[in-house]
Amino acid sequence: MYPLPGSSYRGPAPRYAELRQTRPVVKVRTAGGVDAWLVTRYQDVRELSADPRLSRALACGEGAPRIGGTMHTTPEMIISLDSPEHSRLRKLVAGAFTMRRIERMRDNVQKVCDELLDGIKARGGTADLVQEFAVPLPLTVIGELLGVPSEDLRTFEKWARAFATVDERAGGKESLDGLAKLSEYIVGLIAEKRANPTDDMLSELIAARDNDDRLSEQELVTFGFTLIGAGFDTTANQLANSVLALLVDARDKWQWLREDHSRIPVAVEELLRHVNLFATDTSGFPRIAAEDIEVGGVTIRKGDAVLLALASANRDEAVFTDPDRLDLAREHNPHISFGHGLHYCLGKHLGRMELVIAIEGLVSRFPDLRLAVPESELPWHVGEINHTLTSLPVVWGD
Incomplete structure (x- = not known):
C-alpha cells in the first residue's frame, strides 16, 4: 500500500512519473485513512472522468468514506450529482457561461482589471498581488455576474475562502462554518432579489424556481453559494500561482510576452497545464465505482474509491513533449x-479570459516586476484544498 504522493504548486511529486510507467492505477492510503485507487496516466484519467460508472453522488452521500484533503460538499451541490440530476441543473446555468456571453463580459472584466492595476501603480513601487489583484479581480467579476452587492464582496470572499478550506486538524470546522454563513447570506440575497429582481444570473435562477418550478428552494440556495465560491477562489489561486511561476521559472519570458500580447493566450494554456492547483494532486473530488471497471491492467471493484490525478495526467510524457518544462x-x-x-x-471560458486580461495588464504596466522576498519566504495556506498563496509581495522600479 502506497501513501498518497505529495505535490507542490509547480506540479506533482516525481513519484508520479514512476507510477505512470510502472503502476498507472495503484491503491493508495489517503489522508483520511481510506484506501483508494489513484489513476495517473492522461488517457486513463480522461476516459474515467467521462465514465458514468464512476459516481460523484456515491462519494458525497450519507455514509460515504471521508477520504480527507477534499472539499466539503453537500449531496445537492451540482459537483456532487450524477446524471440525470446533474444535467438538469447544468442546463439552467450553462447559457450564462457560453463563449458568446462571456465575450460580452470582456469590456467589464478589462475595466475591473485596469482599475485594480491603476490603483496598485498609483500607490507606489510595492504591492501584494494576492490581496490587491488576484482575489479582487475574479471576486468582483463573479459578484457582478450573480448580482452580489459590491459592498458585500469582501465579507463574502472570507466565507467562500473558508468554505474552500479543509483543515483536517480542526475536523473541517472552518469549512463547514463558511458553508453555513454562505447559505445564510444567499437566503437573504434571494429574498431581496425576489422583491427587486435585476439583470443577473441569480435573478434568472429565481425565475426558473418561481415561474417554471425547475429548481427546489434548497437547490436554488445551493446554486448561489456554489457558483460564487467556485467562481472566484479557483481563479484567484490560479492567477496568483501563475504569476509566481512567471516571476520565478520564466522571468526571461516576461518581456517576450510584453512585446507581443498574442502570445499570452498560448502561455495561459501552458500555465493552466503546468501550475498545479490542487494540493492533493487529484481533482479534489473523489468518485466511487458504481460497478466493476477494468483500467490500467487492474479491476476497480464496485464500491471502491477512485482519485483522478489531473496534475499527473498533465505531465504525461506520452502526450506532452518534455512535460516538466514550462514552455510558454x-x-x-x-x-x-x-x-x-x-x-x-462550466466557467472555463470566463477563467481563461480573466487570466489572459490579468497577465496582459501586468506585463504592460510592470516590465520589471519581481518578487519582493525570496520564494522560500512566501506564505501558503496549509489547510487549503488548493495550493493557495496568502500573500505575493512584489516590487518594481529602482
Whole structure:
C-alpha cells in the first residue's frame, strides 16, 4: 500500500512519473485513512472522468468514506450529482457561461482589471498581488455576474475562502462554518432579489424556481453559494500561482510576452497545464465505482474509491513533449486542468479570459516586476484544498 504522493504548486511529486510507467492505477492510503485507487496516466484519467460508472453522488452521500484533503460538499451541490440530476441543473446555468456571453463580459472584466492595476501603480513601487489583484479581480467579476452587492464582496470572499478550506486538524470546522454563513447570506440575497429582481444570473435562477418550478428552494440556495465560491477562489489561486511561476521559472519570458500580447493566450494554456492547483494532486473530488471497471491492467471493484490525478495526467510524457518544462510557446497542449466529461468546468471560458486580461495588464504596466522576498519566504495556506498563496509581495522600479 502506497501513501498518497505529495505535490507542490509547480506540479506533482516525481513519484508520479514512476507510477505512470510502472503502476498507472495503484491503491493508495489517503489522508483520511481510506484506501483508494489513484489513476495517473492522461488517457486513463480522461476516459474515467467521462465514465458514468464512476459516481460523484456515491462519494458525497450519507455514509460515504471521508477520504480527507477534499472539499466539503453537500449531496445537492451540482459537483456532487450524477446524471440525470446533474444535467438538469447544468442546463439552467450553462447559457450564462457560453463563449458568446462571456465575450460580452470582456469590456467589464478589462475595466475591473485596469482599475485594480491603476490603483496598485498609483500607490507606489510595492504591492501584494494576492490581496490587491488576484482575489479582487475574479471576486468582483463573479459578484457582478450573480448580482452580489459590491459592498458585500469582501465579507463574502472570507466565507467562500473558508468554505474552500479543509483543515483536517480542526475536523473541517472552518469549512463547514463558511458553508453555513454562505447559505445564510444567499437566503437573504434571494429574498431581496425576489422583491427587486435585476439583470443577473441569480435573478434568472429565481425565475426558473418561481415561474417554471425547475429548481427546489434548497437547490436554488445551493446554486448561489456554489457558483460564487467556485467562481472566484479557483481563479484567484490560479492567477496568483501563475504569476509566481512567471516571476520565478520564466522571468526571461516576461518581456517576450510584453512585446507581443498574442502570445499570452498560448502561455495561459501552458500555465493552466503546468501550475498545479490542487494540493492533493487529484481533482479534489473523489468518485466511487458504481460497478466493476477494468483500467490500467487492474479491476476497480464496485464500491471502491477512485482519485483522478489531473496534475499527473498533465505531465504525461506520452502526450506532452518534455512535460516538466514550462514552455510558454507550447503548441500541442490538450491539458485537462478544467476536467473532462460530465463535470467539465462550466466557467472555463470566463477563467481563461480573466487570466489572459490579468497577465496582459501586468506585463504592460510592470516590465520589471519581481518578487519582493525570496520564494522560500512566501506564505501558503496549509489547510487549503488548493495550493493557495496568502500573500505575493512584489516590487518594481529602482
